[in-house]
Amino acid sequence: GAVLGIVGGGQLGRMSAVAAAQLGYRTHILTDEPEGPAAQVAHAVTIGAYDDPDALRRFATAVDVVTFEFENISADGLELLASLRPVRPSGHILRISQDRVAEKRFLTEAGIPVAPWREVSTPQDLSVARTDLGLPFILKTTRLGYDGKGQSRIRRDEDMQPAFDTLVPHPLVAEGMVDFACEISVMVARGLDGIAVTFDVTENRHRNGILDLSLAPARVPETIRDDARKIALRIADALDLVGLLGVEMFVDRDGQVLVNEIAPRPHNSGHWTMDACPVDQFAMHVRAVTGLPLPPAARHSDAAMKNLVGPDDMALWPAILATPGLLPHHYGKTEARPGRKMGHVNVLFPAGALPGEFGVDAALGPLAEGYGQQDDPTD
């Protein structure tokens, strides 16, 4: 049987490995975490740093095709892998998504709407960005940011210098603050033959900078959902994607869809597909990178997905298991540090019957939290 190589040992690798097993593949994980979420379920593991040529070589020669759940592998590492085995999605896509400047440049050149942005290398660039974008704006590191880390909101002129000094390394990206009505995302899969499918549009709510709740389908007009799917397909084509890509977007107050960022891998906001779709995002990902046909990204139910973050949420695990209708997914992490994603819970509703906010909250049982708890976009 064929072996799928997955770079990265976290929960996305774990769930990809389970999906791969269901399709008859074995998986081989490259990770620096011997007991991590993916290593626990994989057929084989190479332990090593992601920039260690020996580890990369041992890993690649043990597999038939390489894919990723961890995006931040070095350019040299990508080149080494690509010299040994087919790498899907290809290295050029990872290089774009690793770097916010490259990402914004690519999106802008592809004619995809994004928030106004400026590259900021010097204090002079910063004051130009301040003038061009107005207050408030956001300053972000170009690399390695996740869960809202590596970014700072500039509300007053006095915020600029401390943020510039704290966020490293430079260059940074300054982005105009989008006064969004909501955040949405689209998972798009594209096969070797160039045929692409999109899952239904997801609505996302964050808490402390971390994705908290996803709802599918997004409660936005159908025209906006169409726009979002078309944008995701255009991005997939422009990248010549083979694999799966998550596209995060804002819907602004005028109903315009702006792309925030892209991630060429399964995405947290697509976890609802695991229970609401006959072929979920992980199965679609495995199919795309192994050259299998892509079935329609159909959805049989409406769904809500709630992330389990840190020790407080995990304290509810026994209560979650005891609540009918909650569909729990555990990532196998032993230590529940604050802010760490430990698992998620899906709840299904009949297609077309996604309830309003209070109905979703009620269905979450012990995880109900009140919608007032989510991040205020203006804050």
Ligand code: ATP
């Ligand atoms: P992720 O964990 O999704 O990778 P990240 O750390 O890469 O997150 P972003 O997605 O860029 O960061 O930003 C995190 C959140 O901050 C967004 O989901 C959104 O809520 C808010 N945000 C980011 N950029 C903007 C913007 N230009 N205008 C308004 N809100 C923004």
Ligand code: MG
């Ligand atoms: Mg990100």
Ligand code: MG
């Ligand atoms: Mg994001």
